[in-house]
Amino acid sequence: MSTATATAAAGTRTVRIVYFAWVRERVGLPEETLDIPADLATIADLVRWLKARGEGYEAAFTDEKIVRAALDHVHAKPQARLGSAREIAFFPPMTGG
């Protein structure tokens, strides 16, 4: 393993990110497994990082305040810390019932 690869691996962690409804459609994927920088502290930090990945993400998170998030199946606010969450979800306000 090269030094560069080892450094990158040490600085990231693997999470599963899932998307629903129009967030899923704009991102273009129902889910993905990503190596995210370990220094992303909050959901808002992750959203900023995702938005830099491409147009679909930019479109999904145009109005960051509208998109809701969950950490391991529990609703979470933008300022919530990612902690050791393994599954992070993004979706529009809910319309069930």
Place this chain on the structure above:
Amino acid sequence: MTSPLVRIQREDFSLQDEIDALSTDRADIGAIVSFTGLCRDEAGTLAALELEHYPGMAEAEIARVAAEAAARWPLMGLVAIHRYGLVKPGEQIVLVLAASAHRRPAFEAADFMMDYLKTRAPFWKREHRADGTLGGWVEAKADDDDAAKRWEQAP
């Protein structure tokens, strides 16, 4: 109370079957309030609603809401069933049953369950129009958020 029953399913449900399951072989229940949510045809413009959900979280979140209701009112039974997939006008989408010794806790718990189910359960509705086109995602209503906030005040 036995633990709340939460089911997320594609299939339809029977109100009477669920009431029977809740009340058969017991005589302590004095009130069962039921709420059934149906798909409207929106004046003939709607062919169906497509309900998307977040498997795993939908069950978990409704169970959390049900646990809050059970902690807040003296309930003898609580059932929440929510469908996903394609639902046509006139068909059932959601069922809440709340059982108690007296009517007031049953009414209030069912009302609470529905308010929080609408704003917290991870489901999203999309319209399929009668003219064959795919409609948009249904937008969340501020009314529903306001209704849920009522319960934040002291009971």
